[in-house]
Amino acid sequence: MTTRRLPLPRSKAQVDAxxxxxxxxxxxxxxFLATGGLINSGAIEIALPETEELPLDMLPKPLIVVGADRSMTLDGVAVEPGTLGPLLVDFPTLHVLADRDTSAATVLSAIAAEDLVAVEIKLVTVHRNATVGAGAAE
Incomplete structure (x- = not known):
């Protein structure tokens, strides 16, 4: 009786991944380099805030106050939605003050609805501290 050897199993070629x-x-x-370059090439510039101590009657002008209900007053005078642009013809900068309960989305949508052209927008905050008094940051 002759014994027959089985062929050796072939090693499978492993794919180098x-x-x-x-x-x-x-x-x-x-x-990521390409998409990051597209995002950073926009014309949006963000400047870090500078804090100044100002009395409330010395807040910058023109100052628009945006309420939680999207109501707006410009330097103490009520402004109807859509009429802000012509009032700012002589002012390159608009200072925006919002109540602490007003959401950022409300402020942004109220300002965006005005279609302002070539107007720089600066946020103004009022700091209330019992020992220091009131001040504003721009």
Whole structure:
């Protein structure tokens, strides 16, 4: 009786995934560089706030106060929605003050609805401290 040997099992060729992983990582890097460059190329500039101690009657002008119900007053005079643009023709900067209970979305939507052109907007905050008094930050 002759014994026959079985052929040795062939080793399966293993796929080297390191090249594919390197390609994916490089593609992700290029993607984030490209999309980050598009986002940063916008014309939006953000300046850090400067704090100044001012009495309430010395707040900057023109000052628009936005209420929680989107009502607006410009230097103490009520303003109807959509009529703010013509009032600011001579002023390159608009100072915005909002009540502490007013959400940022309300303030942004009220100002955006006015379609202001070439007007710089600065936020004004009022600091109330019993020992120091009132002040404003611009």
């Amino acid at each position: 390191s090249l594919a992983i390197v390609n994916i990582v490089l593609l992700l890097i290029f993607f």
